[in-house]
Every structure is written in structure tokens, then in C-alpha cells.
Amino acid sequence: MAAFCKGRYRCKRQLVHQILTRGLTGKYDYDLVVVGGGSGGLACSKEAAQFGKKVAVLDYVDPTPKGTKWGLGGTCVNVGCIPKKLMHQSALLGAAVKDARKYGWNIPDPITHDWPTMAEAVQNHVRSLNWGHRVQLQDKKVKYFNMKGSLVDEHTIRGVSKAGKETLLTAANIVIATGGRPKYPVNIPGAMEHCITSDDIFWLKESPGKTLVVGASYVGLECAGFLTGIGLDATIMVRSIALRGFDQQMANLVTDYMESYGTKFAWKCVPKKVEKLSSGALQVTWEDTGSRREEQDTFDTVLWAVGRAPETKTINLENVGVALNKESGKVIVAADEATSVPHIYAIGDIGEGRPELTPTAIQAGKLLARRLFNASRELMNYDNVPTTVFTPLEYGCVGLSEEEAEKRHGKDGIEVYHAFYKPLEFTVAERDASQCYIKVVCLREGDQRILGLHFTGPNAGEVTQGFALGFRCGATYHHLLDTVGIHPTCAEEVTKLHITKRSGLDATVTGC
Numbered sequence: 001m002a003a004f005c006k007g008r009y010r011c012k013r014q015l016v017h018q019i020l021t022r023g024l025t026g027k028y029d030y031d032l033v034v035v036g037g038g039s040g041g042l043a044c045s046k047e048a049a050q051f052g053k054k055v056a057v058l059d060y061v062d063p064t065p066k067g068t069k070w071g072l073g074g075t076c077v078n079v080g081c082i083p084k085k086l087m088h089q090s091a092l093l094g095a096a097v098k099d100a101r102k103y104g105w106n107i108p109d110p111i112t113h114d115w116p117t118m119a120e121a122v123q124n125h126v127r128s129l130n131w132g133h134r135v136q137l138q139d140k141k142v143k144y145f146n147m148k149g150s151l152v153d154e155h156t157i158r159g160v161s162k163a164g165k166e167t168l169l170t171a172a173n174i175v176i177a178t179g180g181r182p183k184y185p186v187n188i189p190g191a192m193e194h195c196i197t198s199d200d201i202f203w204l205k206e207s208p209g210k211t212l213v214v215g216a217s218y219v220g221l222e223c224a225g226f227l228t229g230i231g232l233d234a235t236i237m238v239r240s241i242a243l244r245g246f247d248q249q250m251a252n253l254v255t256d257y258m259e260s261y262g263t264k265f266a267w268k269c270v271p272k273k274v275e276k277l278s279s280g281a282l283q284v285t286w287e288d289t290g291s292r293r294e295e296q297d298t299f300d301t302v303l304w305a306v307g308r309a310p311e312t313k314t315i316n317l318e319n320v321g322v323a324l325n326k327e328s329g330k331v332i333v334a335a336d337e338a339t340s341v342p343h344i345y346a347i348g349d350i351g352e353g354r355p356e357l358t359p360t361a362i363q364a365g366k367l368l369a370r371r372l373f374n375a376s377r378e379l380m381n382y383d384n385v386p387t388t389v390f391t392p393l394e395y396g397c398v399g400l401s402e403e404e405a406e407k408r409h410g411k412d413g414i415e416v417y418h419a420f421y422k423p424l425e426f427t428v429a430e431r432d433a434s435q436c437y438i439k440v441v442c443l444r445e446g447d448q449r450i451l452g453l454h455f456t457g458p459n460a461g462e463v464t465q466g467f468a469l470g471f472r473c474g475a476t477y478h479h480l481l482d483t484v485g486i487h488p489t490c491a492e493e494v495t496k497l498h499i500t501k502r503s504g505l506d507a508t509v510t511g512c
């Protein structure tokens with residue numbers, strides 16, 4: 001029974017009826033109800049349906065303060081990985097067009113970029129994915145509700161549609177997969193009123209123009225990177241360091257490259273206020289924490305990339321007994337994605353301590369469905385998840401940073417093999433390759449098991465994905481040396497690493 005209720009009173013009556021009926025029959029409307037139709041929720045619901053289970057998924061997008069909204073598929077599809085990678089590609093093409101002249105192409109000057117053309121094409125692709133997800137749910141017989149879900153009890157979900165219509169669904173199992181949304185900073189006048197976040201940038205119909213990006217992690221660097229790449233004036237405001245948690249030598253190479261290709265950096269600066277001038281421009285005041293001086297500049301757009309907040313506040317989780325981490329607001333989860341309430345699970349970005357990445361959300365969702373309905377006992381392995389930052393010079397890595405490896409094994413317990421290399425594509429194009437670098441961090445003893453692999457260069461995601469398999473299989477430095485390279489590629493440079501950092505020898509690759 002998934003009846004509609006018109007008033008509060010009828011809903012309550014219906015609920016009492018449902019709970020009593022459930023007590024008597026032990027039956028629910030669904031074997032599984034998933035709240036949140038993003039990367040994790042869709043994967044989990046489709047997998048469960050494959051086992052012949054009765055499954056429903058609720059997905060609902062609250063518009064941003066600027067009014068941006070989108071369709072089914074969650075962050076990755078609509079306001080994350082997909083539009084981001086496509087706009088990154090647009091930027092890479094700009095660089096390629098410049099290279100092309102050196103390769104003999106006659107390209108008229110100046111080359112210009114048209115935001116509306118790019119944005120429309122990207123947005124149309126995203127819409128096609130929204131449609132594709134709806135069709136897939138239909139094909140797999142997963143019932144889709146475009147409703148905002150909240151918990152009533154450990155087996156009951158209340159769904160509310162845009163028009164305010166309420167639906168109660170009962171389920172043997174509930175999976176919470178509501179992801180997160182970008183944060184706005186507190187105590188900065190004008191922050192929410194005048195500025196945007198990554199939830200808006202990909203849906204702008206007109207160019208954002210001169211842009212200030214506040215925050216220097218994945219989102220900030222990637223957004224500022226593609227904005228620079230398509231020819232816009234972009235500045236990143238960094239309050240501390242870039243890419244916290246990543247290997248800092250690699251992070252510095254990424255930002256050095258960005259700086260040399262035109263992205264501006266306001267290092268050690270914190271924003272104070274954003275005012276809208278009568279011209280429509282945004283005047284930002286910030287403090288340079290080094291000099292303690294207050295500074296100002298005007299921008300067309302200010303984008304906050306200061307982290308994400310989990311969507312756990314409006315789901316009534318705590319009232320049902322689902323324990324949250326008080327500081328982060330994320331759901332406390334066990335290794336099997338179980339929450340503190342039996343039959344309620346949480347996957348993806350809202351899980352405390354989980355990587356905020358699409359492939360981990362998908363894999364966790366599929367494995368959970370199998371454990372629930374297919375007698376599988378396989379748990380998600382969250383260790384050593386590979387990742388790539390899609391900055392103008394891409395950075396891919398798997399495993400430990402050099403700092404973390406040193407912390408765990410001591411400086412004398414690790415061996416770092418490294419190389420500065422020049423991608424062949426850069427030679428004819430006369431591109432500077434100073435930041436193209438590879439570093440493999442190994443245990444120093446025995447077979448020298450690889451602890452971490454880091455790569456900056458073209459197609460870092462593709463390169464890192466391949467080596468991630470070796471990493472998963474426990475590869476050692478000797479396995480790496482035994483691997484025959486594919487010539488001429490950037491990835492083959494990984495298989496040729498022979499200079500240790502400890503030796504102090506020049507790590508620049510010479511010859512081919």
C-alpha cells in the first residue's frame with residue numbers, strides 16, 4: 001500500500017493503520033526503499049531489483065538559493081563529475097587548439113570561446129542522462145517517486161511531492177543515500193545573497209566572467225582550472241594550503257602549473273564580505289592573513305567551494321534513532337553500511353568517513369543490495385581508493401601520500417622513486433613540462449611493496465586507473481620494473497622509475 005493522504009489527520013490514521021497491519025502481517029509495501037537517487041541510491045536500487053525484489057527510490061532536489069535545480073541522478077550527473085569533466089574537456093581543447101598551430105593547423109586568431117554554446121551542450125547531455133536514469137529504473141521495475149523523503153519510523157518513509165502531496169511507504173529495509181550540498185560560509189555578509197556554488201556554475205546560461213573561487217580543494221581547483229582554460233579571469237582564494245590531505249609536493253605542482261597557465265592565487269587570504277555595486281559587479285573584501293592587510297577587488301561572479309554539508313538535517317534521522325556524528329552531521333555507519341537502527345543503512349557521501357566519490361558510492365550500493373538480497377557477504381573495501389583531480393594538469397593518485405607513508409613507516413622505512421618527465425605531446429607544442437612528475441612511494445624493505453603512486457600529466461585518470469589494479473593486487477616496486485611499458489606513452493614512465501629521492505640524483509628523464 002502506497003496510498004496518498006490529503007491531510008495531516010488522514011496521514012496519521014493511515015500510518016496507525018499501516019503500523020498495526022504490519023504488526024499483524026509482517027508485510028511491507030517494499031523490500032527496499034532508497035531515499036536519494038544519486039550515484040549510490042540508483043546503483044543500490046537497481047541491483048536489488050535484479051534479484052526480483054520490490055524496490056522504490058525517492059529523489060528530490062531542493063533548488064539552490066539562486067533557484068538552480070536539476071533532474072534525477074544526483075550530484076555526479078547534474079552538478080559534479082559529468083558537467084565538470086565536460087567543461088574540463090572544453091578547456092583542454094582550448095589548449096589543444098593552441099598546440100595545433102605548432103602541429104601545422106592554420107587556426108585564425110584570436111580563438112574565442114562561447115560559454116552559452118558549451119553550457120547548452122553540457123546541459124543537454126546531462127538532461128539525456130536524467131532521462132536515461134528514469135528509463136533504467138522503469139526497465140528494472142524500480143518505482144521512482146519524485147518526492148522528498150523523511151523517516152517516520154524504522155520501516156516507514158514519508159514522501160512529499162513538490163505540490164505538497166504526501167505518500168507513506170513501508171519497507172523491510174531502508175537505505176539513506178541523500179548525499180550532500182555545497183556549504184556557504186557563515187558570518188560573511190553577502191555570501192549567500194550574491195554568490196554561487198558548484199550547484200549553480202554548470203547551469204549558468206551566460207558566462208560567469210571574472211570569477212573568484214573561494215576554497216582550494218578538488219572543487220575549487222577544478223572549477224578555477226576550467227574557467228581559466230576557457231579564457232576567463234579566475235582567481236582562487238586559499239586560506240591555508242591547496243588540496244589538503246593530498247601529497248603536498250604533488251599539490252604544489254598542480255597549483256604551480258595552474259599559476260603558470262594564468263590562474264591567479266590569493267594565498268593565505270580569507271574573505272570578509274561581498275557587496276553588490278550599482279554596476280552589478282561584486283566587490284569582495286578579504287584579509288591577507290600574512291600581512292594582516294585588508295584588500296578589495298571586484299568580480300562578476302564569486303563561487304564558494306568551501307566544502308559540502310551532508311543532507312541529513314531534514315530526514316528526521318535522529319528522531320528515529322539513527323546516530324549522526326555531531327561535528328560533521330554525517331551518518332555513523334558500520335563496515336556493512338548499517339546505521340545504529342536495524343534495517344536502516346546509509347551509503348555514499350552521507351556516511352561518516354567514506355570517500356566522497358561516485359565509484360565508491362556505486363560499489364557500496366551494489367554490494368549492500370547483494371548482501372541484503374543475494375546471500376553475499378562481501379563488504380566494500382574503502383582502502384586505497386584511486387582518485388584524480390581534473391585540474392589543467394591532471395593529478396591522479398592511489399594509496400598513501402609521501403607524508404602519510406613517512407608518518408606510518410618512518411623516513412628510513414620508505415623508498416621514493418621519482419621522475420620529472422616530458423610528455424611527447426608537449427615537445428612539438430613547446431609546452432613547459434616542469435610539473436609533469438611521477439612518484440612511487442614504496443616500503444624500503446623486502447620486495448618494496450608500493451604504498452602510494454602519484455602522477456601529474458595528461459590523462460592522469462586513465463593512467464592511474466590502470467595502476468590501481470596493480471596496487472589492489474599488492475604490487476611491489478619489482479613488479480613495476482618487470483612490467484613492459486607501452487611506447488610512447490606517459491604511463492610507461494611509471495614502469496621506468498629508477499632514481500630514488502634519497503640519492504639526490506637529478507630525476508629528469510632524458511632520452512626516450
Ligand code: FAD
Binds near residue numbers: 081082314355
Ligand atoms: P548524490 O549523488 O549527491 O545523490 C543524492 C541524491 O539524493 C540527490 O539527488 C539529492 O537531491 C537527493 N536527496 C537529498 N535529500 C533527499 C530527500 N530527503 N529525499 C529524496 N531525495 C533526496 N566524484 C568522482 O568520483 N569524480 C569526480 O570527478 C567528481 N567530481 C565532482 C565535482 C563536483 C563539483 C562535486 C560537487 C562532486 C564531485 N564528485 C566527484 C563527488 C560525487 O559527485 C559524489 O561523491 C557522489 O555524487 C555521491 O553520491 P551519493 O549517492 O552519495 O549522493
Ligand code: NDP
Binds near residue numbers: 218388
Ligand atoms: P573540501 O572539504 O575538500 O575542501 C574545502 C576547501 O575550502 C578547502 O580548501 C578549505 O580550506 C576551504 N575552506 C573551507 N571553509 C573556508 C572558508 N570559510 N573560507 C575559505 N576557505 C574555506 O571540499 P570540496 O568542496 O572541494 O570537495 C568535496 C568533496 O567532493 C571532495 O572531498 C571529493 O571527495 C569530492 N570531489 C571529487 C572530485 C573528483 O573526484 N575529481 C571533484 C570534486 C569533488 P582548508 O584546507 O584550510 O580547510
